[in-house]
Amino acid sequence: MRVPMFDMQEQYEDLRAEMLPAVDEVMKKSRFILGENVTAFEQEMAAYCHVSHSVGVASGSDALYLTLLALNIGPGDEVIVPSFTFFASASAVARTGAVPVFADISPSCYTLDLGSVEAKRTERTKAIIAVHLYGQMAQMGELMALARKHSLYVIEDAAQALGATQNGKPPGAHSHAAILSFFPTKNLGAYGDAGMVVTNNAALAEKINVLRVHGSKPKYYHHELGCNSRLDELQAAILRVKFPHLAHWNERRREIAAYYDELLLQKVPDLLSPPVVAKANEHVFHQYTLFVNKRKELVAFLQQAGIETMIYYPLPLHLQPVFSSLGYEVGSLPETERASQHVLSLPMFPELKKEQQVYVVDQLAAFYAQQTMLKV
Known part of the structure; x- marks a missing residue:
């Protein structure tokens, strides 16, 4: 798929x-x-x-x-x-x-x-x-x-x-x-x-x-x-x-995010951190972004399975070459740097089908099961 x-x-x-x-x-x-x-x-x-x-x-x-x-x-x-x-x-x-x-x-x-x-x-x-x-x-x-x-x-x-x-x-x-x-x-x-x-x-x-x-x-x-x-x-x-159509599309994004949450809890518990919605916020899920481990290997595995993902953003702005004159170094903004090394966004658009989401999460589960087996 x-x-x-x-x-x-x-x-x-x-x-x-x-x-x-x-x-x-x-x-x-x-x-x-x-x-x-x-x-x-x-x-x-x-x-x-x-x-x-x-x-x-x-x-x-x-x-x-x-x-x-x-x-x-x-x-x-x-x-x-x-x-x-x-x-x-x-x-x-x-x-x-x-x-x-x-x-x-x-x-x-x-x-x-x-x-x-x-x-x-x-x-x-x-x-x-x-x-x-x-x-x-x-x-x-x-x-x-x-x-x-x-x-x-x-x-x-x-x-x-x-x-x-x-x-x-x-x-x-x-x-x-x-x-x-x-x-x-x-x-x-x-x-x-x-x-x-x-x-x-x-x-x-x-x-x-x-x-x-x-x-x-x-x-x-x-x-x-x-x-x-x-x-x-x-x-x-x-x-x-x-x-x-925007209100409907945003509602669909929230439904898709909720289904991702449900599937991840069922199939990949304790291995991934789904998005957190802050109190008083209504999220419109422009992206559905996870905090993951072994991201490079995971991206390659999902790509092989036909699943596109994106990293928003792999290199934080304070470490971009164009801003080097401002004097920031690795370690200057620890939470930013940690996020940039671990975030991964999954497919997200209003027309995304449930069977596509199931396939995405099944492949996530397969990857982490494989990693567990390699440790044994």
Whole structure:
């Protein structure tokens, strides 16, 4: 049996009858830049995220970068960010000229550890980027209390967590701004790159609106040094077709995660650590990530059995060559480094079948049974 990590083909076939007319309508109207679908999708996402403003941009990475620029973060500033995350969480900081300061994570949920954040704060700290990893939100109450105490901005990197909540509130409703990614493999994915900033701050939203069109307002008059980063009209039309299905897809992900939990408990007890859902959180399982031993051998075994897996992330950011000048060493962030050596994500997408999950877990059990036999 072949089990892919992610498969968009069945989803497209289900939506094809809605998708093609939406795309054709954009082509007929020939309004490809900041058209009516972009405006409508911005309004729909603002309402969904319980905020008053949203700005569509070209990618989640640009959403982070433009938010930092709009908050006047730049040379001389520091921004605290987890090291256990996708590269863009820190590269956006570096692109402004500010310094990313890497903090450690909680070993249970893989999101920012409050104690580490407090230890990393200095007089130069201007913001915290809270990454909602794998579909679960960081502990926003504690982080916002710390931010208020020291007059810091908080940006939620919710690229993997659209639909997640904490105490019933989604990303964007907790902080100064949240960024979203609609990369094709996300819970709500475009057919290319796309991103968004959601916020309750009208001035911040207006500045990002200007920055995404080369800092131009009115047209051809430039008071800010912006860039070209607009949500594409075709992608907005596609996302509007898919958006009404997001709640169902997220519910399917939770069902799949629960079935993985059940199977693992039955077939591989005490050998693997399934995901932990923190109190007050509703997880949307962008990834179903285990803590495993003998990962290299396990990945090879599963690949031989036709099962795709992914490692998010094998080398933490504080040890990446591009950030070597910041002076971090092996051992600087022990929980981050431990996670990077042991995490493994299993196939996860709404159309995943129960028989595929059974096969995946049976192969996991077979691998660890083999390892036990080799020890005897």
